[in-house]
Amino acid sequence: MSRRDRPATMEDVAARAGVSRALVSIVYRNAPGASEATRARILQAGAELEYRPDHRARLLGRQRTRLLGVTFDVRASFHGDLVEALYAAAEAAGYDLALSAAAPSRDETRAVQSLLDYRCEALILLGPQLRPSALAELAAVQPTVVVARKVRAKGVDVVRTDDADGLRQAVEHLVELGHREILHVDGGTAPGAAERRTGYRNAMRRAGLAPRIITGGPTEDDGAEAGRAIFEKSPDSTAVTVFNDRSAVGFLDAARQTGRRVPEDLSVIGFDNASIARLTHVDLTTVAQDVPELAALATQRAIGRLNGELSPPEQIAMPVLVSRTTTSHRADSSPIT
Amino acid sequence: MSRRDRPATMEDVAARAGVSRALVSIVYRNAPGASEATRARILQAGAELEYRPDHRARLLGRQRTRLLGVTFDVRASFHGDLVEALYAAAEAAGYDLALSAAAPSRDETRAVQSLLDYRCEALILLGPQLRPSALAELAAVQPTVVVARKVRAKGVDVVRTDDADGLRQAVEHLVELGHREILHVDGGTAPGAAERRTGYRNAMRRAGLAPRIITGGPTEDDGAEAGRAIFEKSPDSTAVTVFNDRSAVGFLDAARQTGRRVPEDLSVIGFDNASIARLTHVDLTTVAQDVPELAALATQRAIGRLNGELSPPEQIAMPVLVSRTTTSHRADSSPIT
DNA sequence: ATGAAAGCGCTAACAT
DNA sequence: ATGTTAGCGCTTTCAT
Secondary structure, three states: OOOOOOOOOHHHHHHHHOOOHHHHHHHHOOOOOOOHHHHHHHHHHHHHOOOOOOHHHHHHHOOOOOEEEEEEEOOOHHHHHHHHHHHHHHHHOOOEEEEEEEEOOEOHHHHHHHHHHOOOOEEEEEOOOOOHHHHHHHHHHOOEEEEOOOOOOOOOEEEEEOHHHHHHHHHHHHHHOOOOOEEEEOOOOOOOHHHHHHHHHHHHHHOOOOOEEEOOOOOHHHHHHHHHHHHHHOOOOOEEEEOOHHHHHHHHHHHHHOOOOOOOOOEEEEEEOOHHHHOOOOOOEEEEOOHHHHHHHHHHHHHHHHOOOOOOOEEEEOOEEEOOOOOOOOOOOOOOO | OOOOOOOOOHHHHHHHHOOOHHHHHHHHOOOOOOOHHHHHHHHHHHHHOOOOOOHHHHHHHOOOOOEEEEEEEOOOHHHHHHHHHHHHHHHHOOOEEEEEEEEOOEOHHHHHHHHHHOOOOEEEEEOOOOOHHHHHHHHHHOOEEEEOOOOOOOOOEEEEEOHHHHHHHHHHHHHHOOOOOEEEEOOOOOOOHHHHHHHHHHHHHHOOOOOEEEOOOOOHHHHHHHHHHHHHHOOOOOEEEEOOHHHHHHHHHHHHHOOOOOOOOOEEEEEEOOHHHHOOOOOOEEEEOOHHHHHHHHHHHHHHHHOOOOOOOEEEEOOEEEOOOOOOOOOOOOOOO
């Protein structure tokens, strides 16, 4: 193993191949302008020296960095899924990703600043908590796309799931199964909660049913608490749509602890299709967000802006209902109360 | 809002403040060699131009990048916690972090390469799946520290939790509570599983008890499956140590579904103190990994290597038992079988 | 304390 | 097809 104290530079490769640096540059950028013969010779020399282009220098020299800056929350597993999909989408478009994490001890403003210092060309912010005015300021400096949060801020592109339609699908699914007493445990003030509430309400009305909404929240505990409230006050309901999967898991737990059987006594639907929903012992029917689509839309928007394209400020991905074992046909007998 | 097409450069600031670029550089690096007066004047000019040093150029010019490259798995929430702690630890030491995610569609080799291309000075790999030989190759090129995985590879530093001691604590806790029939649901071939198994076995022997190990794994489903096996074959046990929190949650679920009460009939202890263990409806007694300590050790090791310090290849952080509500004193009556 | 000038390792426009 | 040259925006000697 050759441990050089200094990694090989383009200069080294040029010398070894007996050509100029420019030619090496051309070859490593896959640019036209080098004969097949020299191309091969240069790559050979590069390989022998274990040459890898210095990314910093590359970015500096280049007029455009072709760098997309992404902020995400280390605690949100959904963001992990999105990051993965973004890598794929960005690469396909010839861009690179720079990651910057937000966390309780590292606020988003810092996360974004470090991205700007790298001279990213555009910003993709996953579920940002920044105020609309702060987002607008960013958008004034460079293309900014917000994913998974509905915000109206000047110049800011938004990519998100059609939350309302997700709840429409959930309600219709339950109606088809024969349910009529369908509740919604909402997400309180969490991102997307208002839209899902509205979607639920409208779908219920269209079905000629009376909407009933219980205050909840995004966490397991919120779902469990809402569950306990329901079992006291609304023992006649046979189906529940819950804000998200995390909350639904808490809800399921509360239901089982009070002796309800799912889905025999109660059908439950979550939202997100988070990994937790897929576990055998949960196996939650849920409304899946289209992660690859969200990622593709986000990069398209960012790159589109860079190319000066104008577009509607919102790009919507359609969710899909994933039917698992927490929903079933309404029992003929009235539910246990 | 002034939307310049080009961000302000050091040159711009120098011109505005009426000084040379070198002086501006000194000021923004907090280096000695500028009078208070000009320092203030320069910062003033910089602020007016909303100047932010170009990180790429800074890295290029500087001999040392003071960059620590970190790879992590987007799916592991524990990695999120570590990343957050690493930011803090690195900053305290005057270093910066470069993040690169590994995921099913983006293997670790790529993640590491992109870090190398940024000329990170050292690598911190969270729970890497790379083979020891691959790790050794990396270590030959630059300081490499592996976190949360026990590997022996030439030149590679390892920072991890004392898994065996964690199980010692868990067993002793249960013994103090009066339990004698204590089982261990292991992690199969998962990282750390072997060490935890050994720790359990030794602690049991020291206590004069007979170890009994059930094959499990790292996921909720593994835990649930192991639980069902136990309830059939070992109905006399009153306490269980489970490989990790995820698995413990599955185990708890299986226990409750078969009518066991926790902790009245059965005490359960997990490992990690993952966020899921802290949920109200789980409230799992567990062995907590010391995340800030792991992060501090990892950065210390990386930076220590850069400074030419030698050290034992393994740095061990001690875990701490967190007592919650899934453990209690052994019931006087024999357990329900 | 301040400034001039030479890189850092690339890209890219231009010349041959 | 290949080479020359001038940046990119900083850091870092070395003078003054």
